[in-house]
Amino acid sequence: EVQLVQSGAEVKKSGESLKISCKGFGYSFTSNWIAWVRQMPGKGLEWMGIINPGDSDTRYRPSFQGHVTISADKSISTAYLQWSSLKASDTAMYYCARLGVGATSNLRWFDPWGQGTLVTVSS
């Protein structure tokens, strides 16, 4: 079964650093880009960025650039999202999702999704 499994919930204080993970199972991890999505409490989904685990090519949504770092370690089939200095406004659920691409490249989908990692930052 193809699945993404994320690391557990985190409770941190403002100014602390954090790295959460998303591990792929059941497929060749380097074959698909992995996206990160934020959902703040009671709010909608926000696209943060995406990484190609094969070569670590990373694209950020401009509003997230410089605030988070997306990385991957293909040797252990794991993608990461990290902060060097958390803020209370980083409190949110974070999801990873795999980008699927059809053979002719005219089909693109996001599945599966990880179960989400809840990050709570207190000031």
Next chain:
Amino acid sequence: QTVVTQETSLTVSPGGTVTLTCASSTGAVTSSYYPNWFQQKPGQTPRALIYSTSNKHSWTPARFSGSLFGGIAALTLSGVQPEDEAEYYCLLYYGGGQWVFGGGTKLTVL
């Protein structure tokens, strides 16, 4: 800043039909935007429903369909069931690895 606009909320009666729309601030949405639709129920992970405009996943109920019309992506639910009450999000591709979610539509079945 690119904005993807969806209806904030819609209400439909059980058995009825409803269309949710997804518009781009940059202009007409085409198949090159690979419109994706997701369903999210409270406390749950988003679930993929439709990809690349109109393609269904194996688990997507037949009553859900995706389309493009008038430069807007649309998700139509025909024969709505009570379990379809949820938040629905569209996702569009803008090139260079950039995707943008719509703000979501809260669908109430009443």
